[in-house]
Amino acid sequence: xxxxxxxxxxxxxxxxxxxxxxxxxxxxxxxxxxxxxxxxxxxxxxxxxxxxxxxxxxxxxxxxxxxxxxxxxxxxxxxxxxxxxxxxxxxxxxxxxxxxxxxxxxxxxxxxxxxxxxxxxxxxxxxxxxxxxxxxxxxxxxxxxxxxxxxxxxxxxxxxxxxxxxxxxxxxxxxxxxxxxxxxxxxxxxxxxxxxxxxxxxxxxxxxxxxxxxxxxxxxxxxxxxxxxxxxxxxxxxxxxxxxxxxxxxxxxxxxxxxxxxxxxxxxxxxxxxxxxxxxxxxxxxxxxxxxxxxxxxxxxxxxxxxxxxxxxxxxxxxxxxxxxxxxxxxxxxxxxxxxxxxxxxxxxxxxxxxxxxxxxxxxxxxxxxxxxxxxxxxxxxxxxxxxxxxxxxxx
Amino acid sequence: xxxxxxxxxxxxxxxxxxxxxxxxxxxxxxxxxxxxxxxxxxxxxxxxxxxxxxxxxxxxxxxxxxxxxxxxxxxxxxxxxxxxxxxxxxxxxxxxxxxxxxxxxxxxxxxxxxxxxxxxxxxxxxxxxxxxxxxxxxxxxxxxxxxxxxxxxxxxxxxxxxxxxxxxxxxxxxxxxxxxxxxxxx
Ligand code: SF4
Ligand code: SF4
Numbered sequence: 001x002x003x004x005x006x007x008x009x010x011x012x013x014x015x016x017x018x019x020x021x022x023x024x025x026x027x028x029x030x031x032x033x034x035x036x037x038x039x040x041x042x043x044x045x046x047x048x049x050x051x052x053x054x055x056x057x058x059x060x061x062x063x064x065x066x067x068x069x070x071x072x073x074x075x076x077x078x079x080x081x082x083x084x085x086x087x088x089x090x091x092x093x094x095x096x097x098x099x100x101x102x103x104x105x106x107x108x109x110x111x112x113x114x115x116x117x118x119x120x121x122x123x124x125x126x127x128x129x130x131x132x133x134x135x136x137x138x139x140x141x142x143x144x145x146x147x148x149x150x151x152x153x154x155x156x157x158x159x160x161x162x163x164x165x166x167x168x169x170x171x172x173x174x175x176x177x178x179x180x181x182x183x184x185x186x187x188x189x190x191x192x193x194x195x196x197x198x199x200x201x202x203x204x205x206x207x208x209x210x211x212x213x214x215x216x217x218x219x220x221x222x223x224x225x226x227x228x229x230x231x232x233x234x235x236x237x238x239x240x241x242x243x244x245x246x247x248x249x250x251x252x253x254x255x256x257x258x259x260x261x262x263x264x265x266x267x268x269x270x271x272x273x274x275x276x277x278x279x280x281x282x283x284x285x286x287x288x289x290x291x292x293x294x295x296x297x298x299x300x301x302x303x304x305x306x307x308x309x310x311x312x313x314x315x316x317x318x319x320x321x322x323x324x325x326x327x328x329x330x331x332x333x334x335x336x337x338x339x340x341x342x343x344x345x346x347x348x349x350x351x352x353x354x355x356x357x358x359x360x361x362x363x364x365x366x367x368x369x370x371x372x373x374x375x376x377x378x379x380x381x382x383x384x385x386x387x388x389x390x391x392x393x394x395x396x
Numbered sequence: 397x398x399x400x401x402x403x404x405x406x407x408x409x410x411x412x413x414x415x416x417x418x419x420x421x422x423x424x425x426x427x428x429x430x431x432x433x434x435x436x437x438x439x440x441x442x443x444x445x446x447x448x449x450x451x452x453x454x455x456x457x458x459x460x461x462x463x464x465x466x467x468x469x470x471x472x473x474x475x476x477x478x479x480x481x482x483x484x485x486x487x488x489x490x491x492x493x494x495x496x497x498x499x500x501x502x503x504x505x506x507x508x509x510x511x512x513x514x515x516x517x518x519x520x521x522x523x524x525x526x527x528x529x530x531x532x533x534x535x536x537x538x539x540x541x542x543x544x545x546x547x548x549x550x551x552x553x554x555x556x557x558x559x560x561x562x563x564x565x566x567x568x569x570x571x572x573x574x575x576x577x578x579x580x581x582x
Contacts, residue, residue, distance in 0.1 A: 060469055067469045067500040099565070131418055138427050145439070152441040152514075152554075158500045166557050171570040178575045193417050197410035282572050287565040290558045300560040304508050311508055318467045318506050 012040060019048050023126045023381045026391030028365065030384075034377060042372040042380070044365050049395040057355035061321030062088050063162060063298070065355070070156040072340070072359065073393040075118050077156050078111030078147070079335040080393075085160045086241050087331035087342035092162065092324055094293040098243075098285050100164035105242045106177075106280040107150065107159060109273040113184070114143040115336035116270045123263070123385035124195055127204050132194050139187050142180055149173050163297040164290035174281060181278045188271055196267070205259035209371040209383045212257055219367045222360050223338030224269060225387050228254035228262030235334040247279045259386040266388070269336075296322045321350015337361055337388055361394035441554040443499045444518040446492055446530060447538035449511050449548060456536060457511035460487040464503035464512055472496040473503060490532040495525065504555035513552035515542035 013034045019027040027048035033041040053072065057065040069084040070077040082104050089096065096104070121136030144154040150173055151159040151166055159166050195201050211219070216229040226233055234251045236244040252268025254261025290297055298317055299310040326348045332341040338360025345354040364387040371383040404410070429436060438444065449457045465473040472493040480486035503512050515538060522528065530538075543551065 064467055064469045064502065067498050067502070070498075099569075131414075135421075141427070148439045148442065152439070152443040152501065153499060156498065156500075158502075161558070164558070164562065167554070168562060169570050171574055174570045174572070174574075175576050178572075190417055193410075194414045198414065199405075199410065281575070284570075284572055286569050286571060288563050289565075290562040292563055298505070298558060300558055300563060301505075301508075301556040302560050314506075314508055315461075315463065318463050 010035070017380065019045075024384055025122065025389060026394075028384070028389070028391055028394070030368065030372075030380065032372075032377065032380065037376050037378075039372050039375055039377055039380060042369040044368050046362070046365055046391070047395050049391045051396065053396045054355050054357055058352055061318075061350045062092075062324070062352065063317070063321065065352075066161070067156065067158050069342075070158055071392060072357065072396060073115070073335060073337060073361065073390045074155060075390060076111040076115035076336045078159060079108050079115070079333070080340060081158060081160045082108045082111075082242070083331070083333035083335060083340045084342055085162050086333055087329060087344060088162045089291075090331045091327070091329040091344050091346055092293070092296045092322070094163055094291050094296050096164045096242075096291050097288045099168075099287045100160075100289045100291075101242045102280050102284050103165050103169055103289065104160055105244065105247065106277050106284075107147075108242070109276045109280070110143050110146065110177075112273045112336045113270050113277075114140050116266050116273075117143075119266060119336070119385075119388050120191060120195075120263075120270075123382075123388075124201070126381045126385050127201065129195065129198070129201065132191050135187070135190060135194075139184070146173065146177055146180065149176070161290070161297070163293055164288070168289050174284075177277065178281055181274055181281065184274045185271065188267070188274075192267065196264075202260065204379075204382055205263060205386075207256075208259045208375065208379050209386055210256060210258045211367070211371065215370075216257065219370065220363045221338070221367060222363070223334065223336070223388075224262055224266045225338060225364055225367075227251065228265045228386075229257030230255050235332050235339050239332065241331070241333060243280070244276075246283070247276050249273075249276050259382050262386045296324075323350070324348065332358070335360065337390065337393065338364065340393075357393075357396055359393040359396060361389040361391070362396075364389050365394050438516040438518065441551075442516045442518070443501045443514045443555075445494070445515050445520055445538060445542070446497070446503075446535055447513050447515050447542055448490065448532065448535040449513055449543070449552065450536065450539050456487065456532075457509055458487055458490060458507075459509060459511070460485045460490075461508070463506045463508060467502050467506035469500060469502060470496045470498050487532070490535065492530040492535065494520075494528040494530050501555050504552055505557055510549070510552055510556065513539075513543070513548065514555065515551075517542050 015032050017032055018024040018029040029045040031043045032039055053068050057068055069080040072080050117136045117140045121133035125133040147157055148154045151157050211229055213229040213231050216226050230253050249272045252265045254265050299313045303310040304314050324346050326346055328345050330341055330343045332339045341358030343356040344352045347353040372380045451457050460475055460477040462475050465475050474491045476489040477485045477487055501514055
């Protein structure tokens with residue numbers, strides 16, 4: 001038989017992953033240049049969900065811009081709200097009363113659990129495990145129900161207010177939350193039984209997407225993505241807001257900076273969040289939930305009905321907004337994704353002159369090429385999951 | 397490789413543990429509902445479809461001051477007023493673009509007269525966009541539908557925040573000492 005020899009020419013293949021891809025967690029588009037199964041180049045394209053939140057914020061009073069922050073990272077809207085009101089309070093120079101701070105810390109940690117639970121469910125689902133996804137949504141539903149009980153909305157809560165919180169919590173809410181808190185560690189054990197030691201999971205995550213501590217800092221990573229590389233940085237510890245300096249919690253740290261360590265860090269964070277909620281319930285003081293700062297908070301409604309002065313006050317605060325000190329303010333808070341910062345430039349009117357949002361997901365999306373290049377195409381999915389981005393926040 | 401690890405590897409111990417857990421949950425009652433047939437009641441204070449309040453004589457409470465429209469973050473409330481006889485304001489049109497509304501409840505918070513409220517109603521899908529353009533008449537009929545009887549006032553007062561007691565604190569606030577253990581657990 002005649003031997004035919006052929007020389008094949010190989011070329012790079014360019015494929016577009018997303019924007020409609022179930023594993024890109026929203027509308028992220030990655031253009032991948034592939035050499036066989038290996039990723040040669042990865043270019044993220046963002047902006048499909050751009051709504052101009054920063055600009056919209058400049059056209060609304062400080063009070064009315066609050067619902068915009070819900071729509072940044074829509075699966076942990078409570079944390080964004082808390083970040084927003086903390087920044088505005090810093091600008092106004094007012095402080096929320098103790099009880100309100102405890103309530104905020106409590107609900108923010110509930111938001112953290114619900115966000116991490118979704119992350120866990122979707123991340124393992126992307127890699128191929130369906131069961132934890134269903135279990136995760138079971139627990140998340142409990143938190144959503146609690147939010148509905150608290151403020152009448154499940155996802156976009158708009159619950160905290162500048163100077164406090166919208167309404168005081170009810171005893172039934174506290175009962176059910178305490179019940180959840182006692183039960184949650186056993187649910188965490190369930191997830192860990194399914195995932196942590198599973199050999200398929202370990203093969204897919206150990207040693208994948210490694211980033212060293214130094215590099216992680218240079219890329220500007222924050223939150224669980226940074227702590228997976230072993231850097232001890234948590235805004236709640238280093239610049240405490242609300243009552244984080246009065247509750248005890250640990251900051252879980254990873255060692256190797258791979259997907260598996262970031263998984264362990266977030267699992268640890270959920271347990272710590274549960275611990276914080278428990279302490280907040282136990283230490284919850286009695287007292288007001290709105291700050292006594294008539295120039296910066298809406299007047300009590302029962303007084304508006306009776307009293308002309310309060311009525312006029314209501315009209316002015318709602319139409320013109322408060323008169324605020326001029327200046328600039330930056331306030332960073334620890335949301336489930338990382339450090340969410342609000343930066344305001346005030347010109348003394350009721351609307352911000354400039355509102356800037358430092359969104360952790362945006363920074364984290366920029367590190368994707370670094371994690372994916374040189375790896376296999378299947379690991380791109382693991383890498384997108386592990387940096388825990390939400391495109392609503394990334395594109396703003 | 398230690399013996400323990402060897403045994404764990406060849407017998408798939410961690411996988412078996414996981415399978416045991418899934419098998420156990422097969423025997424626990426389902427947490428899901430068969431939605432259109434079984435409905436979950438909304439919690440009190442749920443922020444759903446809008447309604448314009450009526451007073452005891454069945455007249456619209458709204459005076460057309462425009463505060464709700466000024467406060468609304470999505471700017472979806474449109475109010476058109478004219479001057480009536482004896483120089484009072486007459487609300488000709490009061491319209492909410494429900495598709496743009498974000499259900500923040502700020503309009504209720506802003507209204508100084510308790511004239512607008514969010515109801516518990518949340519199922520209102522339809523085929524046309526016009527169905528979601530709420531006119532004054534539709535909003536007033538919502539009040540009859542969802543706030544029949546005495547329910548109205550008590551319901552929207554939940555949205556009417558802040559209240560005086562929020563600034564002072566009061567007896568009967570929720571606290572840990574009063575927490576009832578609902579289910580006994582370790
Ligand atoms: S609920 Fe919010 S978005 Fe909807 S009409 Fe009222 S103020 Fe506007
Ligand atoms: S609903 Fe209330 S706030 Fe809006 S125009 Fe009528 S009275 Fe004014």
